[in-house]
Amino acid sequence: MAPTAATLALSAKPHVHALLKRLHSASEAQEKSLSQSWFWFKRLLTSRLFTWKWDASADDHMRDKFVALEEDKCHFMYLLVRGSGALNVVEAGTSFGVDVSGRVIATEKEPTKAARAREHWAEAGDEVAGVIELREGDLLETLKRDDMPEQVDFLLLDIWTPLALPTLKIVQPRLKKGAIVLADNTTMARTWYKEYLDYIHDPVNGFKTTEIPYSGGLQMSVYLPGEVN
Numbered sequence: 001m002a003p004t005a006a007t008l009a010l011s012a013k014p015h016v017h018a019l020l021k022r023l024h025s026a027s028e029a030q031e032k033s034l035s036q037s038w039f040w041f042k043r044l045l046t047s048r049l050f051t052w053k054w055d056a057s058a059d060d061h062m063r064d065k066f067v068a069l070e071e072d073k074c075h076f077m078y079l080l081v082r083g084s085g086a087l088n089v090v091e092a093g094t095s096f097g098v099d100v101s102g103r104v105i106a107t108e109k110e111p112t113k114a115a116r117a118r119e120h121w122a123e124a125g126d127e128v129a130g131v132i133e134l135r136e137g138d139l140l141e142t143l144k145r146d147d148m149p150e151q152v153d154f155l156l157l158d159i160w161t162p163l164a165l166p167t168l169k170i171v172q173p174r175l176k177k178g179a180i181v182l183a184d185n186t187t188m189a190r191t192w193y194k195e196y197l198d199y200i201h202d203p204v205n206g207f208k209t210t211e212i213p214y215s216g217g218l219q220m221s222v223y224l225p226g227e228v229n
């Protein structure tokens with residue numbers, strides 16, 4: 001069989017590849033739909049002209065949406081996790097659970113999304129379901145619990161932008177030196193990410209960082225506290 005982008009990037013059984021293909025296709029179709037394009041267009045425009053912040057109506061709109069990390073970004077993340085030997089991965093924002101790799105603490109506040117994510121992981125089988133701990137509820141609480149791993153090797157910030165910096169600050173004391181932090185859509189939503197980007201660009205906070213030109217932008221940072229600037 002001819003290789004695909006997914007088989008070139010991921011080690012996974014055929015049924016897991018099939019599941020990922022199905023979920024990515026559904027997510028992509030949803031993101032390209034008129035209603036979803038209109039949602040982003042309206043919010044981005046309003047926030048450029050006035051000051052729009054993430055609100056309850058945006059939460060309502062997103063309740064049944066995938067908003068999954070795009071497939072190419074997932075492949076990149078998977079290879080980073082595998083290549084860096086990351087053991088403990090924290091995923092801020094899980095939704096339907098499309099992008100899992102490593103030993104993962106996943107976080108989701110919407111019960112219906114958490115249930116869908118569990119179904120998908122069960123379908124993938126024990127190799128996937130067995131390495132994920134899903135923390136349901138507000139991640140600003142669930143990631144503060146005492147039963148967090150002592151060391152976090154990888155943090156994915158795939159979350160509504162106002163939560164990016166507060167989440168990083170909660171997890172940062174546990175980040176190992178060399179931990180990788182990815183934040184999604186940092187070019188597309190640059191104004192919404194201002195506080196987060198100001199923080200990781202300030203050398204006193206210990207990050208080295210670069211933006212990877214995936215669609216919407218993907219900010220990759222490495223935690224290297226105490227290094228020269």
Ligand SMILES: C[S@@+](CC[C@H](N)C(=O)[O-])C[C@H]1O[C@@H](n2cnc3c(N)ncnc32)[C@H](O)[C@@H]1O
Nearest residue numbers: 067068069093094095098099108109138139158
């Ligand atoms: C962009 S989606 C995550 C997509 C997922 N990483 C994927 O690739 O399939 C962000 C998710 O964060 C969830 N969320 C938003 N605020 C949250 C909070 N305070 N605590 C936990 N989850 C939250 C939303 O319900 C939404 O499903």
